[in-house]
Amino acid sequence: MLKRKNTTIPLYMDPWFWVKLIVFVIFALFLVWPFSSIITNAFKSTKVDGFTLANFQRFFTKKYYFGALWNSIGISLVPTLFSVVLGVPMAYLMTRYNVWGKKLWHVLAILSLMSPPFLGAYAWIMLFGRSGSVTTFLANFGITIPTIYGFGGISTVLALKLYPYIYMYTSGAMESIDSSLEECAENLGSGKFRRLMTVTLPVVTPSITAGALVVFMSALADFGTPMLLGGQEFRTLPVLIYNEYLSETGGNGNLASAISIIIVIITLAMLAVQKGYVSRRNYIMSALRPPKEIEVHGFKRFLVTLPVFLISFISFLPQIVVCASSFQHTNYSNFIGGFTFENYQNLGTRLWSSLRNTFSYSLIAMVFIVVIGILMSYAIVRKKGKTGGLLDMLLMAPYVIPGSVLGLCYIVTFNVKPLILTGTGAIIIISYIIRKLPYTVRSSSAFLQQMDPSVEEASINLGVAPMKTFWKVTARLMLPGVFSGAILSWVTCINELSCSIMLSSGRNNTLTIEAYTNIVRNSVGSGAALSAILTVTSAVILIIALRVTKGKIRV
Amino acid sequence: MSNEVIIKDAVKKYGDFIALKGVSLDIREGEFFTLLGPSGCGKTTLLRMIAGFNSIEGGEFYFGDKLINAVPAHKRDIGMVFQNYAIFPHLTVEENVAYGLKARKVPKAEIAPRVKEALELVQIAHLAKRKPNELSGGQQQRVALARAFVIEPSVLLMDEPLSNLDAKLRVQMRTVIKKLQRKLGITTIYVTHDQEEALAISDRIAVMKDGVIMQIGSPTEIYAKPQNPFVAGFIGVSNFLDCTVKKDGVVDIDGQLEIRPPLAKAYEGPAKLSARPEQLFFSESGLPGEIMFSTFLGDFIEYEVRLADGQNLIVNEYTKDTSEVHADGEKVFLNFDPNRISIYEAESEEVITC
Numbered sequence: 064m065l066k067r068k069n070t071t072i073p074l075y076m077d078p079w080f081w082v083k084l085i086v087f088v089i090f091a092l093f094l095v096w097p098f099s100s101i102i103t104n105a106f107k108s109t110k111v112d113g114f115t116l117a118n119f120q121r122f123f124t125k126k127y128y129f130g131a132l133w134n135s136i137g138i139s140l141v142p143t144l145f146s147v148v149l150g151v152p153m154a155y156l157m158t159r160y161n162v163w164g165k166k167l168w169h170v171l172a173i174l175s176l177m178s179p180p181f182l183g184a185y186a187w188i189m190l191f192g193r194s195g196s197v198t199t200f201l202a203n204f205g206i207t208i209p210t211i212y213g214f215g216g217i218s219t220v221l222a223l224k225l226y227p228y229i230y231m232y233t234s235g236a237m238e239s240i241d242s243s244l245e246e247c248a249e250n251l252g253s254g255k256f257r258r259l260m261t262v263t264l265p266v267v268t269p270s271i272t273a274g275a276l277v278v279f280m281s282a283l284a285d286f287g288t289p290m291l292l293g294g295q296e297f298r299t300l301p302v303l304i305y306n307e308y309l310s311e312t313g314g315n316g317n318l319a320s321a322i323s324i325i326i327v328i329i330t331l332a333m334l335a336v337q338k339g340y341v342s343r344r345n346y347i348m349s350a351l352r353p354p355k356e357i358e359v360h361g362f363k364r365f366l367v368t369l370p371v372f373l374i375s376f377i378s379f380l381p382q383i384v385v386c387a388s389s390f391q392h393t394n395y396s397n398f399i400g401g402f403t404f405e406n407y408q409n410l411g412t413r414l415w416s417s418l419r420n421t422f423s424y425s426l427i428a429m430v431f432i433v434v435i436g437i438l439m440s441y442a443i444v445r446k447k448g449k450t451g452g453l454l455d456m457l458l459m460a461p462y463v464i465p466g467s468v469l470g471l472c473y474i475v476t477f478n479v480k481p482l483i484l485t486g487t488g489a490i491i492i493i494s495y496i497i498r499k500l501p502y503t504v505r506s507s508s509a510f511l512q513q514m515d516p517s518v519e520e521a522s523i524n525l526g527v528a529p530m531k532t533f534w535k536v537t538a539r540l541m542l543p544g545v546f547s548g549a550i551l552s553w554v555t556c557i558n559e560l561s562c563s564i565m566l567s568s569g570r571n572n573t574l575t576i577e578a579y580t581n582i583v584r585n586s587v588g589s590g591a592a593l594s595a596i597l598t599v600t601s602a603v604i605l606i607i608a609l610r611v612t613k614g615k616i617r618v
Numbered sequence: 619m620s621n622e623v624i625i626k627d628a629v630k631k632y633g634d635f636i637a638l639k640g641v642s643l644d645i646r647e648g649e650f651f652t653l654l655g656p657s658g659c660g661k662t663t664l665l666r667m668i669a670g671f672n673s674i675e676g677g678e679f680y681f682g683d684k685l686i687n688a689v690p691a692h693k694r695d696i697g698m699v700f701q702n703y704a705i706f707p708h709l710t711v712e713e714n715v716a717y718g719l720k721a722r723k724v725p726k727a728e729i730a731p732r733v734k735e736a737l738e739l740v741q742i743a744h745l746a747k748r749k750p751n752e753l754s755g756g757q758q759q760r761v762a763l764a765r766a767f768v769i770e771p772s773v774l775l776m777d778e779p780l781s782n783l784d785a786k787l788r789v790q791m792r793t794v795i796k797k798l799q800r801k802l803g804i805t806t807i808y809v810t811h812d813q814e815e816a817l818a819i820s821d822r823i824a825v826m827k828d829g830v831i832m833q834i835g836s837p838t839e840i841y842a843k844p845q846n847p848f849v850a851g852f853i854g855v856s857n858f859l860d861c862t863v864k865k866d867g868v869v870d871i872d873g874q875l876e877i878r879p880p881l882a883k884a885y886e887g888p889a890k891l892s893a894r895p896e897q898l899f900f901s902e903s904g905l906p907g908e909i910m911f912s913t914f915l916g917d918f919i920e921y922e923v924r925l926a927d928g929q930n931l932i933v934n935e936y937t938k939d940t941s942e943v944h945a946d947g948e949k950v951f952l953n954f955d956p957n958r959i960s961i962y963e964a965e966s967e968e969v970i971t972c
Contacts, residue, residue, distance in 0.1 A: 520698070521700060521706070523692045524696060526695070526769070527721045529690075529691075532692075536706060
């Protein structure tokens, strides 16, 4: 409890007052204001003056739009359930058994979660698409496989990409169950399965729902996958926002704004449901004795390893497929085999400009994210005050507002005076900061919460002023937490698509946008080469970071 | 500036909850002063107000004649030892100890010898280059001590510094602390909930309860003359008995025993008597009781004696004063030395014995 030092010191003398003020101003300017302008926008129309419900009326009466709502809910709910089915057993096996190659499967799970947003869809098209390699191979034998376009394919791809959220949230909770709890259940005569169903699972359920919420929100917000696999028939809300905005040329995106609000309402509703559920079941646990790994041998060990291997390998497969394909000859829109570097050689200047954009934008954003992240997490954990809760809430906002919605917000807000930013790299950087800051703040605050405040007090007590103590001791000690959060912020910045694609004017294209654009244009060779570069870059960063932090990166 | 600490009517509030209800203390220069009380009594709150980590809702805090209410924590020139040591984990032992000296802009040439001297005083000079995670609890404790006194503070504060150590080390370290404090002569304010530790280490003790000071005095005063039943019960073991003080100052216990203790004020009516187990003795007459249980503890024997009204009293009899152990079930009579018991008014709980 580090209260403000003395009642006699006025507010404006407290540096933390200014820190909070600056953070509020940033969020007000780049989140609250843009979002409120699309709210007003949604109730306007080019055809009528003043307030109108025309946009919503159009949305709910035309099947073209309305159908997308059901599609979106479907491709959010189904992957969520599917992720739970994959993630929970994997978490159980990984935390309780001596699975072979445990570390590798864990790394693969992180890598697939942090892969470019369109990569899964793209790889699946390469394999099982209309002219995919597996499809054509099987066609030789007269075998046809179910289509991967539409609902089923999108759900599968999203589940395989997002299940690691469930796996990580659940395994985190399973690791913190004190082993005496399960031993007690056993002691009371409960068998292994019964114990799992009556003690272990109920206790970790709040964490599973937290993971499920993140999966739901990510699937709902996903833009790359339905764009590639949805085709003309299967549209989701983020795709509609993008299309509507593009087609309403010169318009103010009134209908797109209305759709944005509908998405945000859905995410808020899910958030409320999850919070409501968890608030009644909050088990605070600290494992004095973390559960021990069960040693199994021979065939049994194979049995516990197999499911983990299958899940993590299949979800990682797209990255292998894309990298391997990038070395094949192409006849522009098809891979035709062989081995070549020509896809890379043909990239030319596009590669360098997109690489330069990716790294300059993401690194500039990282400077802000790290500085604001350190200050903000400290303000949230140690200087809560009356505004700490509000700060915490602002951090949820980027989860609730999908990238394409924020992109629209920025286009609508920042293409008019006083602040014209559209078409600049600055606006992409700002969107990175607002959307990816939470990773760093959450990781830093979690770390800070474990830190004993008396270390700071000792420094102040020894004569070092509070703010100097903060930079000299606290920030220094927080670094591991900041680092692991910042790595996630950075990698997700590099792979950001849904927001930056709306904000980019072509010459601001990042590697992700460039790769995606090439794939959509069916320029498969360049697409694969760019995707491979992107994937390998992210993987290298993550693997180095996992090495440095000894695996302490939590999503 | 003299290094006494004077606190006048200190008040601490957390919202509607009043944690300190106007506490006044006068801590002398060079004194080892302990704030003792159960958890939640406000002792740590008060210590943190002195250190400057808690806001002050009322009252005045002086170091010597200097009012320090508005002086920020880092300018108060106080050494502090924290409950969990609060060693900087990223610095070595000597860097930890040098930290405060550097902050005070002590010349470099002077820092090294002072750090060395401080480490030698707490007998860990050989660990100077170690990182905190390579130290045991007791060694970390010594680093925390050296770091606090090396800056030659006007006041040294200690917040339950021994509570994280095991029992044996605790006893050893409290002697280290006491001897060091004597040697350096730093005014020291020490917080603990352990009454035995407080008795062993302090020059004077303030016993606190619910944000109020119950008694201030030397360990012997507090033990021998508790000013109220709370202090009597909190420090050591006390037996409590209901009694009546008659007009002539005679104290009547249950109509079975009359004693005449020296009274400091005139009082008549219901009262409460407290007596330490070693101040009760078996005699020919007195309160009739029955031995329920006895524990032989080497230098004394502890008896549980049940009185006629069903109340149990603890009686200690020193082995050197007796030749036999009373058997369970034996009928005995209990008596007191009237000069060594305390009597309190039943209602106000104020002490009336001298």
